[in-house]
Amino acid sequence: xxxxxxxxxxxxxxxxxxxxxxxxxxxxxxxxxxxxxxxxxxxxxxxxxxxxxxxxxxxxxxxxxxxxxxxxxxxxxxxxxxxxxxxxxxxxxxxxxxxxxxxxxxxxxxxxxxxxxxxxxxxxxxxxxxxxxxxxxxxxxxxxxxxxxxxxxxxxxxxxxxxxxxxxxxxxxxxxxxxxxxxxxxxxxxxxxxxxxxxxxxxxxxxxxxxxxxxxxxxxxxxxxxxxxxxxxxxxxxxxxxxxxxxxxxxxxxxxxxxxxxxxxxxxxxxxxxxxxxxxxxxxxxxxxxxxxxxxxxxxxxxxxxxxxxxxxxxxxxxxxxxxxxxxx
Amino acid sequence: xxxxxxxxxxxxxxxxxxxxxxxxxxxxxxxxxxxxxxxxxxxxxxxxxxxxxxxxxxxxxxxxxxxxxxxxxxxxxxxxxxxxxxxxxxxxxxxxxxxxxxxxxxxxxxxxxxxxxxxxxxxxxxxxxxxxxxxxxxxxxxxxxxxxxxxxxxxxxxxxxxxxxxxxxxxxxxxxxxxxxxxxxxxxxxxxxxxxxxxxxxxxxxxxxxxxxxxxxxxxxxxxxxxxxxxxxxxxxxxxxxxxxxxxxxxxxxxxxxxxxxxxxxxxxxxxxxxxxxxxxxxxxxxxxxxxxxxxxxxxxxxxxxxxxxxxxxxxxxxxxx
Numbered sequence: 001x002x003x004x005x006x007x008x009x010x011x012x013x014x015x016x017x018x019x020x021x022x023x024x025x026x027x028x029x030x031x032x033x034x035x036x037x038x039x040x041x042x043x044x045x046x047x048x049x050x051x052x053x054x055x056x057x058x059x060x061x062x063x064x065x066x067x068x069x070x071x072x073x074x075x076x077x078x079x080x081x082x083x084x085x086x087x088x089x090x091x092x093x094x095x096x097x098x099x100x101x102x103x104x105x106x107x108x109x110x111x112x113x114x115x116x117x118x119x120x121x122x123x124x125x126x127x128x129x130x131x132x133x134x135x136x137x138x139x140x141x142x143x144x145x146x147x148x149x150x151x152x153x154x155x156x157x158x159x160x161x162x163x164x165x166x167x168x169x170x171x172x173x174x175x176x177x178x179x180x181x182x183x184x185x186x187x188x189x190x191x192x193x194x195x196x197x198x199x200x201x202x203x204x205x206x207x208x209x210x211x212x213x214x215x216x217x218x219x220x221x222x223x224x225x226x227x228x229x230x231x232x233x234x235x236x237x238x239x240x241x242x243x244x245x246x247x248x249x250x251x252x253x254x255x256x257x258x259x260x261x262x263x264x265x266x267x268x269x270x271x272x273x274x275x276x277x278x279x280x281x282x283x284x285x286x287x288x289x290x291x292x293x294x295x296x297x298x299x300x301x302x303x304x305x306x307x308x309x310x311x312x313x314x315x316x317x318x319x320x321x322x323x324x325x326x327x328x329x
Numbered sequence: 330x331x332x333x334x335x336x337x338x339x340x341x342x343x344x345x346x347x348x349x350x351x352x353x354x355x356x357x358x359x360x361x362x363x364x365x366x367x368x369x370x371x372x373x374x375x376x377x378x379x380x381x382x383x384x385x386x387x388x389x390x391x392x393x394x395x396x397x398x399x400x401x402x403x404x405x406x407x408x409x410x411x412x413x414x415x416x417x418x419x420x421x422x423x424x425x426x427x428x429x430x431x432x433x434x435x436x437x438x439x440x441x442x443x444x445x446x447x448x449x450x451x452x453x454x455x456x457x458x459x460x461x462x463x464x465x466x467x468x469x470x471x472x473x474x475x476x477x478x479x480x481x482x483x484x485x486x487x488x489x490x491x492x493x494x495x496x497x498x499x500x501x502x503x504x505x506x507x508x509x510x511x512x513x514x515x516x517x518x519x520x521x522x523x524x525x526x527x528x529x530x531x532x533x534x535x536x537x538x539x540x541x542x543x544x545x546x547x548x549x550x551x552x553x554x555x556x557x558x559x560x561x562x563x564x565x566x567x568x569x570x571x572x573x574x575x576x577x578x579x580x581x582x583x584x585x586x587x588x589x590x591x592x593x594x595x596x597x598x599x600x601x602x603x604x605x606x607x608x609x610x611x612x613x614x615x616x617x618x619x620x621x622x623x624x625x626x627x628x629x630x631x632x633x634x635x636x637x638x639x640x641x642x643x644x645x646x647x648x649x650x651x
Contacts, residue, residue, distance in 0.1 A: 123585070
């Protein structure tokens with residue numbers, strides 16, 4: 001029962017790849033050039049990296065019953081910080097540390113507003129979403145900031161074990177997060193808070209601390225995604241970096257089987273959700289369909305997946321007794 | 330209704346106070362700020378945002394949210410241009426079709442939210458992608474409108490004394506705000522919206538048509554977005570598929586700053602009007618200042634938003650203790 005939502009996402013991904021196998025010639029071709037792997041599949045993995053990173057952090061936030069709308073703006077801020085630091089003569093690792101610190105700070109602000117002041121997550125993070133892009137534009141004076149730094153560029157276009165470096169980055173991130181939430185009690189805390197904040201508080205769980213952890217993680221993941229996105233093009237563009245990325249991330253999480261009402265979460269599901277979104281985009285491009293259809297198709301897929309996951313349909317299909325938790329938002 | 334300062338009217342009171350303070354501060358700081366023409370320009374420059382915010386007020390009052398509004402504006406504006414300039418329709422019939430389409434778009438989203446019990450924010454997010462995508466599919470470029478009817482619109486203005494004139498856009502905005510206030514206060518539909526936002530279960534038990542009201546709320550928001558899209562073509566004399574990006578957030582911010590509680594049930598259209606006015610004053614002040622960049626607007630709005638939300642929290646906290 002637990003993974004039923006995820007199954008729909010897997011079926012959709014398999015269907016999509018199957019359609020490509022039949023209709024798009026050369027979709028599964030992999031070739032080795034200059035010792036690196038190239039091909040549509042690798043391209044999907046590489047391009048899905050920023051959204052995957054965002055979705056991993058977002059999973060924890062959604063599991064607590066919250067939402068983080070600010071991740072796109074945090075991407076813009078972290079990209080701007082990294083670019084400015086490098087251009088100011090700092091080393092690559094130092095610039096990266098500063099960018100990550102900016103993300104952490106943003107996450108702590110979000111978490112603080114939610115955990116200590118009790119503001120609804122959608123609103124608390126809306127504030128940083130609106131002002132964050134303003135801050136990023138202020139940092140770079142509204143102009144795209146180009147930079148060149150070997151260490152940072154590796155995150156965008158480097159290779160490791162013949163695969164794009166971003167794949168390694170995702171594997172590392174998911175390993176760290178997985179160990180943190182599954183090998184300690186943190187994961188249980190998060191699910192408990194998502195199921196019932198009141199019961200969690202009454203049973204003595206550190207609710208504010210758990211919320212703070214989730215939002216801080218989302219902030220750091222967003223900063224990492226911002227570095228990848230900026231390194232990819234060697235430019236921190238505070239106007240467009242991460243625009244609408246929060247939506248892609250949220251959709252990846254939901255498609256991956258984590259309910260928006262909080263509770264159980266699946267980190268791997270979110271990765272599959274992000275891959276599905278990118279596979280859709282790549283398919284549309286590979287089929288030579290006008291780029292702008294991507295959003296229409298994405299919207300339709302999201303609606304279909306969500307309707308299939310909804311309790312109304314499930315009760316009809318499976319005659320289940322599962323009741324929707326929580327009220328309609 | 331007695332004129333007392335109940336908990337629910339504090340946010341509205343504070344909004345009016347902030348608006349007055351900002352206006353007076355700007356009026357003292359800048360010459361020519363406190364003129365009627367500048368005020369008319371507030372209405373004109375913020376008409377698109379303001380009209381959307383009227384619809385958004387109903388949605389938020391009902392306890393929901395509508396993220397699709399910016400995309401609907403873009404879709405309607407580009408749809409208008411294509412119908413008028415490329416298909417040779419009259420602007421009035423094109424406008425009627427677009428208003429019907431926008432209302433239907435909203436009603437479908439509301440229907441999905443109601444029938445499948447999906448979160449409003451998710452369904453309208455999909456609506457946002459859908460609208461933006463369709464608009465971009467129709468045209469990537471901004472298309473100008475040259476129809477003579479629009480030309481005569483340019484000539485239309487009402488003189489409000491010396492050096493002051495009001496065009497069609499602020500009048501349309503004003504009419505929609507007044508209609509919004511009347512519908513929210515004096516119709517059964519308006520009361521039902523407050524009721525389901527206040528307590529959905531109780532409304533259901535009282536026999537209020539919760540489902541129909543919810544679908545109607547999103548239809549109203551779609552209607553307002555379509556009207557805003559038409560007003561956009563009247564304001565800019567063009568249709569543009571990339572207009573209204575992130576406008577939904579400005580609209581939500583204006584509604585919240587206007588004293589409507591995001592949890593639903595408390596607030597009103599007049600407050601939203603004041604909220605939009607605050608937007609206009611901040612933007613115009615920054616334009617008058619000259620040296621400040623426009624992104625300070627975003628930071629300023631966010632700071633105000635934070636202030637008002639923290640205040641809302643304090644009020645809610647007090648209500649629980651009462």
